[in-house]
Amino acid sequence: MYVQTEFDRAFLAERNRQFRAQVARRLDGSLTEEEFKPLRLMNGVYLQLHAYMLRVAIPYGTLDSARMEVLAEIAERWDRGFGHFTTRQNIQYNWPALVDIPDMLDRLADAGLHAVQTSGNTIRNVTADHFAGAAADEIADPRPVAELIRQWSTDHPEFQFLPRKFKIAVTGSPIDRAVTKAHDIGLRMLERGGEAGFEVIVGGGLGRTPMIGEVMRDFLPTEDLLPYLESIVSTYNRLGRRNNKYKARIKITVREEGLESFRARVEERFAELRPGFTGADRGILAQIEAMFAPPALRDADTGTYHSLRAENPAFRAFTDVNVAPHKAPGHGILTVSLKAHGAAPGDATADQMHALARIARVHGHDELRISHEQNVILPHVHLSSLPAVWDGLRAAGLATANVGLASDIIACPGMDYCALATARSIPVAREIATALRGVENEVGNLKIKISGCVNACGHHHVGHIGILGLERSGVETYQITLGGDATENAAIGVRAGPGFSAGEIVPAVERLVAAYLELRRDGDETFIETHRRVGMAPLKTALYGTGELRDAA
Amino acid sequence: MTRPFTPKIVTANDLRNGRVVYLTSDDRWADEFTEAEILTDEADAEMRLVFALGQSRAVVGPYLADVVRTPEGAAPKHFRETFRATGPSFEGVA
Structure with missing residues (x-):
């Protein structure tokens, strides 16, 4: 894991000192809210519906137990005893007082954590595959590169006032768990002829104009990474539409300019910038890579694991559903679900965070990850440790066996917290999870994703079943999209028809799931595969019937 | 014919702690919606909003919100x- 340098510590301390002074000047009236707002946003402080909100970055989703303990302490000392893990590998605190935030940031900085560039029109928290460094299907660990990008983009003087926010995701595996095609820049690590590099995808994004990213370079050597990224962001910074917030993201710039023309401009800029990168970046990358050396995994007997699986169906179900293959024999990647049936997706109490930290320290090589699917991962668990881990998780209310199933729902905070929301998300997620609990094991892999407004923080466009909460005539209404996909086969879902009221949406999803069970070829055909085979029509019929309602669509 | 004016309240968030507050008829910022001053006249509502906008050391983002009886x-x-x-x-x- 990345170890902070003296430079990092000094930078964060100075940044926090500045923000403390800015807060003081706002409170004594020296700064107006108009002047203060961009300053607080650069430090992750929003004003939401009921209170301020502090968004803390968890770079590329990686934590150790000490950092997790600090996140828990922040929740206990300054918030209401819980935090909300988000789809961008951040954690949000929903109830901080402005006067406390400088102290919160100082405490976070003790552990090397910060809220820098978690908002504003800057390069945001760099995200990565949450199975990085552990997945059996991985080419290379994407986190050293993500850390390099974090360092390059943090306080980058040219990129503090971009036309709009800018999100970068990195995966080191051909199996895309980082939704790279729905980011401003997605990087997929490749190897070509023995050389390491990247496929560079540009102009993806969700929000009100969802688009799948396009390949800008099919192979970029690693040594060219930073100058090429700088060329893309620099070109966007010049061309991006600052006069229209809804057309200001790079996805619009690329389409308005045309991919070929945009690429030519980037290459032109690259030719200018490349000579300035003389190798310091590669030296730093080499240092970072050394910090991400794999843990010393052990070779031990797995007999206790197999015998408990044989005798305990609950443990067997838990390990079947929540454990993924690890690259090392005798190990597994354990996803801890933050989606207990009826709970708010992504929320964890301080006690749960402490429990996760303890378990990671004792059984998980002190590593934790936060996934964009709002779960926590213990990336390196020896199978023989799983019985003890399971006990610890059960005691903390964290042993729900539903990873990848219908109740493992992504949901944004929605109108229960968010000032931008047009409808609630979390209550819908809770009700769907509860309603589908009895059938979800039979249903198998199904991604339901819910957003409470068109900004799509809940990734609804790439859900197999996407739900978008809107307001129509003063009441909440929910639109369903079908066929979205967040993987390497990324696809934007298609709207099924008219929306449903808050009272109708859960039964509508139940009808979809029941229809899938009728339509599927066999138990191996997943919801998305059935949808691709049969098309929209039978699913629309399940939603709207065949008569008048259907015609109204 | 003028359209009937929808009654309003002035609401904001407390600057220091962020909590939701409502402007009362005696110029306080109260936590409870029930304490909010109900504004039934458009000119009054505008004046109370102007007053609230001048309270930037106490509150953030004041605005008028519709209410129903x-x-x-x-x-x-x-x-x-x-x-x-x-x-x-x-x-x-x-």
Whole structure:
């Protein structure tokens, strides 16, 4: 894991000192809210519906137990005893007082954590595959590169006032768990002829104009990474539409300019910038890579694991559903679900965070990850440790066996917290999870994703079943999209028809799931595969019937 | 014919702690929606908003929100304001 340098510590301390002074000047009236707002946003402080909100970055989703303990302490000392893990590998605190935030940031900085560039029109928290460094299907660990990008983009003087926010995701595996095609820049690590590099995808994004990213370079050597990224962001910074917030993201710039023309401009800029990168970046990358050396995994007997699986169906179900293959024999990647049936997706109490930290320290090589699917991962668990881990998780209310199933729902905070929301998300997620609990094991892999407004923080466009909460005539209404996909086969879902009221949406999803069970070829055909085979029509019929309602669509 | 004026309240968030507050008829910022001054005249509403905008050391982002009259008294017209008045529609982590 990345170890902070003296430079990092000094930078964060100075940044926090500045923000403390800015807060003081706002409170004594020296700064107006108009002047203060961009300053607080650069430090992750929003004003939401009921209170301020502090968004803390968890770079590329990686934590150790000490950092997790600090996140828990922040929740206990300054918030209401819980935090909300988000789809961008951040954690949000929903109830901080402005006067406390400088102290919160100082405490976070003790552990090397910060809220820098978690908002504003800057390069945001760099995200990565949450199975990085552990997945059996991985080419290379994407986190050293993500850390390099974090360092390059943090306080980058040219990129503090971009036309709009800018999100970068990195995966080191051909199996895309980082939704790279729905980011401003997605990087997929490749190897070509023995050389390491990247496929560079540009102009993806969700929000009100969802688009799948396009390949800008099919192979970029690693040594060219930073100058090429700088060329893309620099070109966007010049061309991006600052006069229209809804057309200001790079996805619009690329389409308005045309991919070929945009690429030519980037290459032109690259030719200018490349000579300035003389190798310091590669030296730093080499240092970072050394910090991400794999843990010393052990070779031990797995007999206790197999015998408990044989005798305990609950443990067997838990390990079947929540454990993924690890690259090392005798190990597994354990996803801890933050989606207990009826709970708010992504929320964890301080006690749960402490429990996760303890378990990671004792059984998980002190590593934790936060996934964009709002779960926590213990990336390196020896199978023989799983019985003890399971006990610890059960005691903390964290042993729900539903990873990848219908109740493992992504949901944004929605109108229960968010000032931008047009409808609630979390209550819908809770009700769907509860309603589908009895059938979800039979249903198998199904991604339901819910957003409470068109900004799509809940990734609804790439859900197999996407739900978008809107307001129509003063009441909440929910639109369903079908066929979205967040993987390497990324696809934007298609709207099924008219929306449903808050009272109708859960039964509508139940009808979809029941229809899938009728339509599927066999138990191996997943919801998305059935949808691709049969098309929209039978699913629309399940939603709207065949008569008048259907015609109204 | 002029359109009837929808009654309003002035609401904002407390600058220091962020909590939702309402402007009262005696110029205080109260936590409870029930203490809000109900403004039934458009000119009054504009004046109270101007007053609130001058309170930038006490509150953030004041605005006028529509209310409706009910047998139990005034209530928020929009469900967003209902959530602001009552908090999230579920408890904590559940």
